[in-house]
Amino acid sequence: MHGLPREVRSWIYNFFYNEHSVAYLKIDAQLCIAAKGGSVKHYGLSSLRIGKPVAEQLEFMEGLLPCPELPYHMAMVELPSGRVADLHLFADNACVWLLFLDATAERDNRQRLQQKAYEMTLLQERERQLNEKLQSTNEALRQSQAGLSREYQRAESLLLNILPASIAERLKADEQIADNHAEVSVLFADIVGFTERARSVGAETTLAILNYFFKAADLLSERYGCEKIKTIGDCVMVVAGLPAARSDHAEALAHYALELRKAVKLERFAGQPLRLRIGIHSGPIVAGVIGKKRFAYDLWGETVNLAARIQTSAEPDEIRISDATHKLLGPDLTCDPLAETELRGTGRVQMWRLPA
Template sequence: ALEKERAESARQETEVLAELSKQANETSNLQNLCETLFDHLEGQYGIENQALFVVDNDTFELTPAAARGGVGPEERQRWLNTFRINLKNDPGTMSSTYIRQKTFYIRQIPKKLAGKDLEIVRTLNPRSILQVPLVLQGNTVAIMVADPAVALTQEDIKSIERMCDQIAGAVRTTALLQATQVAREEAVASKEEAEVARAESDALLENVLPSITAKELKESGRVEPVYFDNVSVLFTDFVGFTKAAARLSPAELIQELDGCFSQFDEVSRRNNMEKLKTIGDAYMCAGGLPVPNEGHAIDACLTALEFRSFMNQMAEVKDQLGFEFWQIRIGIHSGPVTAGVIGKNKFSYDIWGDTVNVASRMESSGSPGMVNVSGSTYELVKDLFECEYRGKVQAKGKGELDMYFVHRIKPELSADEEGLLPNAMFEMARTNLDMDEVEALKAEAHNARYGNAEGFASGSRESQDVQNGAAGGDRIESNGRSGGERRKPAGARPLSEIDYDRQGW
């Protein structure tokens, strides 16, 4: 009868182990596998408080994969997320079980505990401890930890060991699959973070460098210096700034400067000017680089007139409020420069050459509220703007230089009374068309609007309608090309191609 009872018990255990193995191999989720094991232990031996620790071979640590009972769900989850046992130096029983690969069982928790055992007891509050190693091909892959509510017999422990042996392979496989999935998710997240960081870096780079220059730097790791045959450099300075700044708090001072320079940035961008830097209360920008164009001097003058108009408007508002506000002094000079990027950690796009020095002298030799330009700039804009010759003016370190005040766009080329907005005729004139072609375009526009060119004259009302067409939103074109498309590109060459024997270099 005893033999028959033992045989029946063995048969039942075999069925349980087969069912456990079947369920274990049907899942690829480690947590689900742990729940299957916990269910069998609770059903067979009434064990409610359990945990499964898996070995991380990369960090040589034991980490809890799942737990049941002992504490509330939230506290248990926090423990699962943070608890680790370093198998190299922890003196507790878990490290010993890992190394010895033998089951450890005590019915009553001792008062003195070592290593992580103390933390386990404080967190899970067990009455007894059962530790069963899961060994696969001579390696401990996990440890099952339980708190049996009743004393276990030697046969019970042997049965639990066989149960753990049965699922050791499945635990190892699912743990590896889960680790691979986590690594894949972390790699995807890392890639996404890298892409976000790269996008932020690119945006920051394009915020401090011209787009075309930033692209060259990203693609080749360097920016080749470029010599430009002719660009226009613009400097501004606030008259009375030092005196006014002394009466402002640091926050108020920065707020005032930021308000002005932010507006200058927008005006510069709109007029194809490249902002280069601000130094104190000075603002520097240039036209005709990094993408060359022959309209750089015109762009610079349009920018300067808008700068002055904005500052005048601000002065009126401040005056009405009883606040002091500074005036602006603007200088422009056109000539050759070398442009490039300096710095390794903090990049800066800058220009060098005597043109920069002369432009600075144009500003310092000017007058408050005026746009002061050199003779070379004047020759490039005289047909489009009302200019006043100042004569030869002494400039520090440069001797006497021809200087001109630019007051406004010529009335017949302006779409507004102040002479700030170009009309259609301005756009045609800036494309370097000769006067015969301009007159032909005017006649063409007249014919398109009125049906014939009889009586068409530059001083007629119809002519004025054509000239001022931009004010009403019309833009006169020729051969289907815009004014910008008809501009000829200005010269720009890599610095390596420049003849340094030229005068002044």
């Protein structure tokens, strides 16, 4: 300042003094207030008593003195009066001066800027957190959807294994299913001598035989457009002509029977070729689903009963068909007539044998 003219020095002094409301305290070696002056009122320091310890009168001075490194500066300290001051401590012989320079405006400005910056940063942090959460939620959702769709496909394929596809669709649509089918053919087939042979070979081999038989029945159903309705013990029940009607149901099921007989002969059961008794009858039936949880698609009617009885009456390796079925067959399947036979609950019946 020494190089400056007196007027400039004076102007700078006045400007700074007025702008910053300078106040001072002089603190003696006993850490008591020795003197005060300047804008003491501005900082609410009027009541400070000379000769008394400074830390007891100004709480923020607690622990600060004696200060080994003077001068010491603390920026923007908000005082109990609400004023914000830059505090400067500097030494002078045995005394310490404490200067108050008002920084309220500067602090307020800084705060406005800082507030914006921190709010922005907080928003960004929050956004990042939410995005992470969203992503992990999405991932979890995706996984459970994948799991659900696997479950659905499994349920779907299980359903299709026990029900014809069109019936399964209707069942899923909560439809009651009981359909009249005027023209179908029904086949029963079982294994000759099953009970005795099962006893002799044991459960495991028996199961393998049954598995072989039913698998063949399934495969051929697909090939000939028939439906395997169910198995009862060692007996399988297959139908042609439903759920979609077809005029050649009898022929289809006859060919099916011939192939099934051929297929099982390749397998041996208790040392002998696997042999079947097969019976077929044609006529009207009712088809429907019963049960709510463990539902089953099944067929009912006299046609079904008669088909079962014809099957029971058949000889080993024989495919025995009713007269009704025979009338529906084309010329390529010539059958041998059988003597009229008494069937339980039906009386005398004309039946035919499909050729080998």
